[in-house]
Each structure stands twice: as C-alpha cells, then as structure tokens.
C-alpha cells in the first residue's frame with residue numbers, strides 16, 4: 486500500500502462528528518484522488534493530503550465511485566482550481582455527475598417527500614435543497630466493468646451496484662487493496678451495507694458484496710469507516726449471511742436475479758407460462774438476454790430482453806413460477822429489466838401484452854410504462870391456437886413503452 490494514502494477527514498455534519506476517507510493513489514506520473522467529499526471540502530482535502538506528504542497541486546485525475554453528494558461535492562471546485570484534472574467515472578454515472586440527468590438521490594428524496602410526517606418533511610426539504618445545490622462537473626473519461634487502468638501499479642474497475650446502480654469499487658491487485666466506496670461501510674468495527682433504507686437495490690448490493698469474495702483482498706478501504714481491521718473475507722461472508730438470514734426470517738427468501746450465460750439454461754417451462762408459442766420463445770431467447778430470478782437454487786422467475794431497433798430494447802417475456810406469484814417478484818423483475826436496459830445504454834424499453842392480461846397492464850404502468858398503441862388481432866395473426874385468459878379471448882396486443 487506504499488502508493489496509497491488514506492485521507493481521513495473529520496468534520497461536523499448537522500451537529501454530528503463524521504469521518505470520510507477519500508484515497509490518493511500515486512506513482513511517478515500520476516496523483517489520483519478517489520472521491521472528493523462534500524461541497525467546500527477543498528481545504529480539508531489539501532490539509533489531509535499534506536499530512537500524508539502529498540501536495541494536492543500534483544493531482545492529475547479524480548475517480549468517482551458514484552454521484553452521492555459526499556463523493557462529488559467538491560468536484561467542480563477542484564476542477565476549477567486544478568484544470569488539468571481528468572475526471573473519471575463509470576459510464577452510467579457520468580450524466581448524473583454532469584447534471585444532464587437529475588441525481589438519483591434527488592429523485593429518491595423527492596418521490597418519498599409526500600409520505601413523510603411533518604417534522605421529517607422539513608428535514609427532507611432541506612436535504613432536497615442541499616442536493617440541488619451540488620455543482621455538476623464534466624466527466625472526461627468513462628470506464629466500464631472489469632476495465633484495467635494502467636496507473637499506480639494497475640487499477641481494476643469493479644461494477645458494484647446496489648447503493649447506486651452505477652457504483653464502482655477499485656481493486657489494486659499489486660497490493661491486494663480494495664477501495665470499496667460505499668459498497669460496504671464500517672460501523673462499530675463491523676462491515677455493513679451503507680444506509681440500507683436508501684440503498685436502491687438491496688439484492689444487487691448483496692450480490693456486489695458476494696462478487697468481492699472472488700478477489701483476494703488484504704486491505705479493504707471504506708469511504709465511511711476507513712481501513713478495515715480484521716479478516717476481510719470472513720467479514721464479507723458474515724455480512725451477506727446476516728442479510729440473507731434476516732430476509733428469510735420474514736419468509737421472503739432473498740432473491741437473486743442473474744443473467745444466464747447461455748440460452749440453453751433458460752427455464753422453458755416458465756417462459757411458456759407467459760408465451761405459449763414454443764417456437765417464438767426458442768427463437769427470441771437465442772437472440773436476446775435472458776435473466777433468471779433465483780431463490781436459493783430454485784428458479785422462481787425469468788425475463789428476456791431483446792434489442793429490436795437502434796436504441797430500443799423490448800421486454801419480450803416476464804414470468805413468475807406459479808407457486809411464487811403474488812409476492813412482488815414480477816415487479817422486481819420488471820424494475821430489474823428497466824435498469825438493465827438503462828445500463829446497456831438503450832434509450833427506450835418497450836413491452837407488449839395481451840388485452841386480457843389485466844394484472845400485467847397494471848404492473849407495467851406501475852413500473853413507469855405508458856400505453857403507446859394497440860396492435861389489433863396480433864394474437865390471431867401470430868398464434869395458431871386460440872388463447873383465453875381471465876375469461877376473455879386474447880386477440881389484441883397492447884403496446885407500452887418507457888423512455889430511459
């Protein structure tokens with residue numbers, strides 16, 4: 486860890502002592518800062534760097550793990566003071582850092598505002614005001630999952646979504662160091678999931694922790710908590726177990742949604758629940774991306790995404806196993822599909838369903854889809870047998886779509 490400096494910055498936040506740990510990586514040519522604190526933290530950063538023998542004037546790059554305000558707050562100010570800095574983020578994060586897209590944290594805060602009781606509402610309003618004040622900054626270079634950057638002995642980018650969909654962690658193979666960002670935090674000496682109530686996708690967050698188990702990590706650096714003391718692997722396993730047992734205790738066994746490597750693994754029986762034409766199903770699973778939801782070893786749901794036109798992808802099949810229906814799995818699958826489409830860079834996601842599929846029509850609209858049209862007699866033209874559902878014949882296809 487010779488070239489890796491932990492900048493522990495203590496400060497007062499709303500009357501409470503807080504500590505954050507940005508990191509500086511250095512080699513002969515590069516001085517790279519990973520995350521940069523709240524707004525107005527430039528002096529803190531300079532002082533903390535100075536105490537480690539690093540002059541912040543030599544800074545060449547900033548890598549951002551995700552666009553929360555405590556990670557990008559001083560980004561624009563740093564760029565103004567040091568225009569040579571190259572700002573680097575995961576591709577999915579760039580529009581949020583640049584202010585082209587509204588911050589996901591801001592969207593989240595705004596969407597829950599109405600449900601809050603009086604006093605909390607006022608705090609939430611102040612939080613929203615604060616989030617709106619974060620100054621955007623232009624991202625100079627985007628990185629992708631598993632990309633290896635040549636600086637400072639090598640930096641491998643790991644996409645670790647959950648806390649935010651575009652969250653990344655940095656693995657430094659030479660020193661077996663993981664800069665975790667907010668993929669995990671340290672609380673009273675133990676590893677934890679950062680702010681579970683604000684985590685966008687808990688399942689993804691746990692899968693990300695599980696992914697970290699594939700790496701030999703000697704030094705684990707958390708943005709909130711600093712350097713972890715103890716056996717990293719054991720602590721990561723314990724963290725996953727604590728959540729898995731928590732969720733099974735409320736009888737909702739933790740579900741994991743994973744992309745299948747090969748269309749031959751696709752659960753045909755489930756896919757045929759949503760689409761009775763075996764020929765059509767077999768045809769589109771070969772061309773599309775198939776995701777399955779697992780509860781333990783059991784496949785409990787599936788969906789298929791199929792690119793149809795430039796920038797457009799279609800959700801061509803969503804199915805939940807009969808004995809697992811009514812538990813919200815369909816909604817998780819649709820939301821997961823929308824996020825995947827976004828991550829894959831598509832601009833529009835479409836879906837079509839039968840005129841009789843009342844529950845599906847409600848579900849898609851709850852997940853943000855809008856009806857765009859009716860393909861009359863679609864099921865008569867494309868299916869040899871008559872199909873009935875909810876006491877109605879399925880004849881027309883209702884088309885829905887959503888901008889990403």
Ligand SMILES: [Zn+2]
Nearest residue numbers: 553555667708
């Ligand atoms: Zn944070």
